[in-house]
Amino acid sequence: QKKNISLRLTMEIVYVYTKKRSEFGRQCNFSDKPAELHVDILPDPSLTDNFIDRDPCDVAIQCTQEMSEHEVNTERFDCEPCGINHVEGGWPKDVNSQEMEQTIRYRKKVEKDENYVNTLMQLGSHMEHCIRQNNTIDIYQEYFEEEEIVEEMEGQPSAKTVNVFRDPNEVKRTATSLSWHPDGSCKLAVAYSSMEFQKVTKDMSYDSYIWDLENTNKPEMTLKPVSPLVCLEYNPKDSHILIGGSYNGQIAYWDTRKGSQPVEMSAVEHSHRDPVYKVIWLQSKTGTDSFSASTDGQVLWWDIRKMSEPTERLVLDPSKKGNLDNALGAFSLEFETTMPTKFMVGTEQGVVVSCNRKAKTPAEKIVCTYSGHYGPIYALQRNPFFPKNFLTVADWTARIWSEDIRDSSIMWTKYHMAYLSDGCWSPARPSVFFTVKMDGTLDIWDFLFKQNDPTLSLKVCDEALYSLRVQDNGRFLGCGSQLGTATLLEISSGLCTLQKNEKALATAMFERETKREKILEACHREMRLKERSRSEQSKEDEAKDGEAEESAEELVACAEREFYEVVEAEMKKRGKDDKKEKEKYEGKDGCKEKES
């Protein structure tokens, strides 16, 4: 006999499976059994000897209510401040406030009231007293403004986060560049783009924002480029104009009075062919010149009034032939307004190229190169107090260079565990600079205080930090992270006020290190010359002997001979010294024997 078992689910899905009754197995047969005693343990008084009575007994009792802690974070509430328009009210029912006649009539009626006249006379005299008081003396006058308050160093240098500006879009992009508003610290422009190759999704926004430092909920203004912006700069002469370099190589400029769309963009055919990593405004009469650098190996100069093509072009070919295939990709630019004819470019290959803009031929434009880094140079800046020295941030170190020494930097930090991504000098103190790393930390270095480690190291966020910008007063700095979070930090006054003798000490330090490097360079040169002359000499000897094939063996034999000679000379010298020592002691012993 078959038994059908069907399962019926709520959604009327029926599954039927069958099993033969004989396959179910036998049913259980229960039977009664009398109780059985298995174990009987009787008390054993002798076991009490193993135990001692405890007196007194300590018992902890807790009688409070059990409570649990629970955290709740409400959802972000979007507020927007807006003004209210006031409308006149309070008019009595019979007067229509819109009608001029009625209102005038009402007012005239009030003015004729006796109470009005008396009240106003009294109030008027009171008011006049106060007005005269104001005009006579300024009760809020600052008496001790001229006296400079001598500030003591308040111990530990510190930095605190003032505000955090998060990317309002769902899909977060990296904050690749920050630019402060030229007139004081009220606005910050942040460029957002995704630097990861081909990770751009369809819904990733291209917008960059200008944030008002007081309002972290909503950016003050949105800039809508055609392609995400990699770098963004305010025009220091005109705070309404911003220029941005985008991911597709185009340059665009905005006027904040004219809205979110760029006023003009450079023509695609004449722009860069790779993302524009840095764009800087130049010092010019018109205030409209700028130049940009990109990893396609070109540095282009632009006049924003005519963006259809660049005004000048330089190919970073170290062989000075203008060959684009040979060119070094540019990652950072440096320009100091006090030296308008010179500028420097930091390249992908780890080389800093110093250029002269006023050179007549393109070959002469590239003056010299400084090598020493192993990776792309993410930041390059001259020291604002000592323009001959500049800072480079690349691979795992930050290095300080002197213009005169080409082969090596004069000072450098240790090799860090994380890649350094950006850095800059403090505009307030010549010996302070800042760096940010891919592990999300910000380091503040004061090399007059400590050279091995940063003076202050802060973990700003968990993700990598990509960009850093100090405000002109040296007190505020903004860092941009991989998830588009721009953090605004304020550093303690000790790190942004010029210390006594700081300039002199920093000058001395730079000079000392430069001298050391010069001496090392001279030593190296001498050694190289010696090597060369020695190898030339040995070649001449071999030519005389006529045994060119065995020159290698000869050299080895020669080296061995020289080595043993040196060792023997050392041993002899030591032997002589030992003998002298022995004689000294024997002499002493001799004296002692004489005495005793």
Added chain:
Amino acid sequence: MAEVEETLKRIQAHKGVIGTIVVNAEGIPIRTTLDSSTTVQYAGLLHQLTMKARSTVRDIDPQNDLTFLRIRSKKHEIMVAPDKEYLLIVIQNPSE
């Protein structure tokens, strides 16, 4: 009537005075030397503030009463002379 005119004119003529407004108990501006939208704004806002200030003073000590209210801001000083029925508002740029 004429004395009122004279008083108000004298007040307006003082050094630094930007504007004068007379407001009644309902907040209706009776006399003003400023333009109408500004007047309406000042009248409405200062009326409420004066009421609040007065009630504060009287809450602390019922026998006390508000005699004068001065608001000093970065740009100028707003002075309010209150009364049961009327309010005299003067905006002055103090001597700096």
